Every structure is written in structure tokens, then in C-alpha cells.
Amino acid sequence: MNTTGRVAILVAVSVVAWVMPTWSDGQERKYSGTVLSVDRSAGVIVVEDMGPWRIKDGATQVDRRTIEVAPSTEFVSVRRASGPAPSGWVGDFVESVLPPWHVKPGDWVTVIVQAGDKRPTAIRISVWEPTEG
Numbered sequence: 001m002n003t004t005g006r007v008a009i010l011v012a013v014s015v016v017a018w019v020m021p022t023w024s025d026g027q028e029r030k031y032s033g034t035v036l037s038v039d040r041s042a043g044v045i046v047v048e049d050m051g052p053w054r055i056k057d058g059a060t061q062v063d064r065r066t067i068e069v070a071p072s073t074e075f076v077s078v079r080r081a082s083g084p085a086p087s088g089w090v091g092d093f094v095e096s097v098l099p100p101w102h103v104k105p106g107d108w109v110t111v112i113v114q115a116g117d118k119r120p121t122a123i124r125i126s127v128w129e130p131t132e133g
Contacts (some may be wrong), residue, residue, distance in 0.1 A: 066119055
């Protein structure tokens with residue numbers, strides 16, 4: 001490869017690295033999906049993340065996300081109100097605080113994460129509580 005080609009590749013890689021956000025940018029990310037495993041002794045949960053929606057060979061693609069749970073991680077239950085919620089809207093989502101580590105395999109969760117030393121660290125884990133209806 002000649003010098004012009006090398007320079008073009010270097011410029012392209014530099015632009016992509018500058019435009020794409022990194023974990024060090026302080027931004028939070030959300031992962032939503034089913035909890036596959038909970039390992040309290042290791043301080044992690046594994047979530048089968050559903051987004052962004054991708055299909056390959058007719059099958060929905062999911063990503064396994066191993067997420068660190070810190071002592072400061074918030075756990076909340078999210079459900080629909082059966083009548084008017086505190087917001088005044090019928091059927092609005094209502095949150096209630098859960099005890100730490102109140103999550104199990106099979107639960108549907110949304111996890112807000114931030115960059116961690118080894119892996120993403122959960123700031124907040126929202127556990128969906130389906131309502132009978």
C-alpha cells in the first residue's frame with residue numbers, strides 16, 4: 001500500500017474514533033431484556049439485551065451483557081397502575097423501590113449503565129412486574 005492509501009486509512013480511522021462516543025465520555029446507556037443469570041457473589045448479572053433490533057437469517061439477534069452491580073445500584077419495580085396512577089393517568093407506570101439484588105433469571109429488566117473498570121456498571125435496574133389483566 002502506498003503512502004496516500006495509508007494516510008487515507010489513518011484519516012478515516014481518526015474521524016470515526018472522534019465521532020463515535022466512547023465509554024469514557026460519561027454517557028449512560030440502557031440495556032433491556034431478559035435476565036439470564038444472577039451471581040451475587042461475583043457482583044454481576046447477565047442480561048440478554050434486545051436492542052437495537054437486528055435480524056440475521058430470519059432470527060432476532062440479541063447480545064449478552066455482563067453487568068456489574070455496585071452497592072449504589074438502585075433496584076425498582078415497574079408496573080402499570082390498575083386505576084389512576086399518582087400522575088393522574090389511568091394505567092400509567094408506577095415505580096416502587098426494591099431491596100438490593102431483588103432480580104432473578106427470567107425477569108424482564110431495563111438497566112441503566114455507565115462505564116466501569118472491567119465492564120458496564122449498573123446505576124439502576126428496573127424490573128418489570130406484569131399485571132394481571
